[in-house]
Amino acid sequence: MLKYTFQHVPSVGEKLEKHLWRNGILQWEDYLNSYEKIKLPYNIHRNMEIFLNKSIDALNNNDVLFFERFLPAKELWRIYSEFMNNCVFLDIETAGKNGRQDFISTISMYNGKNIKTYVKGINLDAFPRDIEKYSLIITYNGKLFDIPFILHTFKHLHLKSAHIDLRPILQRLHLKGGLKAIEKIVGIRRPKFLRKIDGYHAILLWEKYQKGDSRALDGLILYNQEDASNLHFLMHYAYNKLIALFPLPTEKLPLPQKPQLIKVDPSVYFEIRNPHHR
């Protein structure tokens, strides 16, 4: 997929990329081997040679930051299939008094196989070390919420990963209204007892846990793990929709199954939603 891409070359946009494809220049090597087929202004030609050679190197060296830096955000999804084997789906929950005092309560990371949750006061300190292993981070609305919050929390963390935010991508596919609404539309099912739980309940669960109820922490972790792991499905769903609109032949991704998540006593959710019931 990525090798069909020319829009990361300066002065090359959607139109010129389409023009290249129409003239039989489909991949980077096609241009480098037979650029005579197409006559570009000299400066653009120079940029093509420089950037396409750099692209080949960057792909060989897993230099995801090169592509993140130069691809228009709108097309960043194209790096996914090349870097999916080293990517992580991430979601945070926060708690606090809804202001500057807010803090991260949990972070869940799903790499497509294993899911791991970091909890404030238990193992949250291990998060910066672990996130550095991944070259690609996938979030929903993370450009605005999760990543800035993480950078504010871990002052010394310097992320070297690329970041795909699913929100604008799904919006482009006319899927909007928040993560839960989108899940419903594309057919992702959550356990019944989780369906009415949202970010506000996550705060209540954290407070209940602070009062000594460990079931509440498990409940919070499960909610967080649902959010994070569902991003896997959504990414593949979005990718398949986007390549269906793509004019060149590309391989679809299998729609993933949900991983095994933490086991929880569902009654804790009922208690959160009905605080006066004991």
Next chain:
DNA sequence: GTGCGAATAGAAGGGAGATG
């Protein structure tokens, strides 16, 4: 309110073709 991306419109750059 915040901050990002989408969308839009207008400006700027450069090639193609016409003209003298």
Next chain:
DNA sequence: CATCTCCCTTCTATTCGCAC
């Protein structure tokens, strides 16, 4: 050959929508 205009594309600025 030099110059001019036209046109296409990218670039830039601005506004708007969105989720939290």
